[in-house]
Amino acid sequence: MRLAVPLENLIDQLIKLPTIGPKTAQRLALYILKLPEEESRQLAEAIITAREKVFPCSACGYLTDVDPCSICRDEKRDGSILCVAEEASDIIAIERTGFRGRYFVLNKDFHLMGDNRLEDLNLKPFVNKLASGEIKEVVLALNPDIDGEVMARFLTGIARQHDVKISRLAHGLPVGGDIEFADEITLRKALEGRKEL
Numbered sequence: 001m002r003l004a005v006p007l008e009n010l011i012d013q014l015i016k017l018p019t020i021g022p023k024t025a026q027r028l029a030l031y032i033l034k035l036p037e038e039e040s041r042q043l044a045e046a047i048i049t050a051r052e053k054v055f056p057c058s059a060c061g062y063l064t065d066v067d068p069c070s071i072c073r074d075e076k077r078d079g080s081i082l083c084v085a086e087e088a089s090d091i092i093a094i095e096r097t098g099f100r101g102r103y104f105v106l107n108k109d110f111h112l113m114g115d116n117r118l119e120d121l122n123l124k125p126f127v128n129k130l131a132s133g134e135i136k137e138v139v140l141a142l143n144p145d146i147d148g149e150v151m152a153r154f155l156t157g158i159a160r161q162h163d164v165k166i167s168r169l170a171h172g173l174p175v176g177g178d179i180e181f182a183d184e185i186t187l188r189k190a191l192e193g194r195k196e197l
């Protein structure tokens with residue numbers, strides 16, 4: 001049995017999304033086809049608009065539609081503590097713990113075994129923040145895996161050139177796990193028990 005070509009195309013696009021297998025892609029595609037036309041149009045437009053309007057904040061790397069982002073513009077935040085994370089999704093998780101410092105998002109998956117090179121990271125905004133003298137502590141909120149370890153050492157080397165305390169989220173986070181998926185309590189504890197490096 002052959003599927004209609006446009007339906008097949010839709011399934012092919014959905015299958016590219018993380019955690020979506022062939023069966024789920026097919027179910028979602030059929031679901032989308034059953035939506036009222038207006039709703040399917042809104043879905044398509046939401047994807048295009050988000051793609052066009054959302055970009056990393058030039059100061060911190062968090063995803064935003066205004067530059068600098070709302071976190072950077074929030075004057076009530078503690079500018080003396082800077083939390084460094086790999087992805088914007090980690091920031092969303094850390095915000096839920098009640099942390100109200102500032103952030104720097106690397107926006108890059110780093111894989112030791114891939115072709116990623118630490119030198120390719122855009123660390124200029126990070127270095128500028130350190131050079132401003134406002135920051136007293138850098139908290140490395142990197143995933144507790146081997147890539148996170150390598151990244152932590154690299155960033156520690158850079159931060160040490162400035163007069164700042166450097167800490168890393170405490171263990172308690174599952175080794176090999178993902179900060180993004182850590183529950184709020186584990187993550188809050190990890191933040192509170194951060195270790196100075």
Ligand SMILES: [Zn+2]
Binds near residue numbers: 058061062069070072
């Ligand atoms: Zn920002």
